[in-house]
Amino acid sequence: MEPSINKVANRDAITEEVVAVFAESDFIPERYYRPDDVLAGIVVGPDEDEAYDLPVVDMERLLDPELAEAEIAKLGSACRNWGFFQLVNHGVDEQVVNEMKDSTLRFFSMPLESKKMVEIQDNGFEGYGHHFSRLGKLDWAESLILLTQPNEDRNPDMWPTNPSSFRDALEKFSAEMTNLAMRILSFMATDLGVDQEAFVGAFRDRQQSMAIHRYPPCRHPDKVIGITPHTDGLGLTLLLQLDDTPGLQIRKDGRWFPVQPRPGSFIINVADILQVLTNGTYRSVEHRVLTNAEKGRTTIVTFYSADVDGMVKPIPEVLKLNGVEARYKSIKMLEYIKGNFAALSDGKQFIDSLRITMKPNIS
Numbered sequence: 001m002e003p004s005i006n007k008v009a010n011r012d013a014i015t016e017e018v019v020a021v022f023a024e025s026d027f028i029p030e031r032y033y034r035p036d037d038v039l040a041g042i043v044v045g046p047d048e049d050e051a052y053d054l055p056v057v058d059m060e061r062l063l064d065p066e067l068a069e070a071e072i073a074k075l076g077s078a079c080r081n082w083g084f085f086q087l088v089n090h091g092v093d094e095q096v097v098n099e100m101k102d103s104t105l106r107f108f109s110m111p112l113e114s115k116k117m118v119e120i121q122d123n124g125f126e127g128y129g130h131h132f133s134r135l136g137k138l139d140w141a142e143s144l145i146l147l148t149q150p151n152e153d154r155n156p157d158m159w160p161t162n163p164s165s166f167r168d169a170l171e172k173f174s175a176e177m178t179n180l181a182m183r184i185l186s187f188m189a190t191d192l193g194v195d196q197e198a199f200v201g202a203f204r205d206r207q208q209s210m211a212i213h214r215y216p217p218c219r220h221p222d223k224v225i226g227i228t229p230h231t232d233g234l235g236l237t238l239l240l241q242l243d244d245t246p247g248l249q250i251r252k253d254g255r256w257f258p259v260q261p262r263p264g265s266f267i268i269n270v271a272d273i274l275q276v277l278t279n280g281t282y283r284s285v286e287h288r289v290l291t292n293a294e295k296g297r298t299t300i301v302t303f304y305s306a307d308v309d310g311m312v313k314p315i316p317e318v319l320k321l322n323g324v325e326a327r328y329k330s331i332k333m334l335e336y337i338k339g340n341f342a343a344l345s346d347g348k349q350f351i352d353s354l355r356i357t358m359k360p361n362i363s
């Protein structure tokens, strides 16, 4: 892990004042006050669109030789049109998930001084604090962000020791997430028709990180944002929601589609690097979280990075297969990460700057 990455992230600490603001949530301090952002864009209601429900992909069907083809097509269509799908019957060890859930809920329920044992340092990227701030505004959430793989990139000082089950639970969960990611990626390769190794190999042994979020309830859900609209900057994202509180919304065709929580399922999404790897075939789609007036919401989000020989660029086999030119410039991974963090605090999507403008097709 290059130490320079730890200098470019922009996260604010959670202080006693913040805890009091979250708990009382009547007076909203200026840095959290964003009614215009909450109102920006139409939110689609359940009866307003036949495509209301996020596609559901079933891992058991993916693994069944008789059903796989149709299910892979569903997965592929979700990645092209929504950039997101829900995954059911995912096969992740239930005990591992339950231990991770339990340790996470116990961590967040501890007094601030315990959580501060793993507080973010000097504008750091890892540890406990606010999420990244964008345009100086803060999200209504507390987050623990950690590098979880490869082993040598772990920063044990940032791994909570309280509750005592946390480290062991995270270690096991992290390994399960690798297995799950690799499985999903191999089905994506089949959908794309690209050589498995050329595609899955771009993710294997790459960095895995996690963001564990708790969104406290807010008496004024129309005035604060749980997570600012963004696309994910790495390759693949796997999200586990620990309760049935709604909040996540996905932007599709200019409107916000709320995701109906399905306890026990994972929400999988295409992130920016995967969009580049597939030369834009799979879409990295903007999403946000709104808060709830009564209930808190907790999520565990796993991010997988990807690169082709240290570069962020379309996979050559993908271009060859489709007989097309690259729509994105190639960039070294470290440059990409730096650019991504810089764009993030400006509220921009870094891959926009990598797009190659196509010459008009005259034929």
Ligand SMILES: O=C(O)CCC(=O)C(=O)O
Pocket (backbone or CB within 6 Å): 211, 213, 227, 232, 239, 248, 287, 289, 299, 301
């Ligand atoms: O907590 C959620 O539902 C979304 C979190 C998210 O978008 C992220 O961590 O990138």
Ligand SMILES: [Fe+2]
Pocket (backbone or CB within 6 Å): 230, 231, 232, 287
């Ligand atoms: Fe995200």
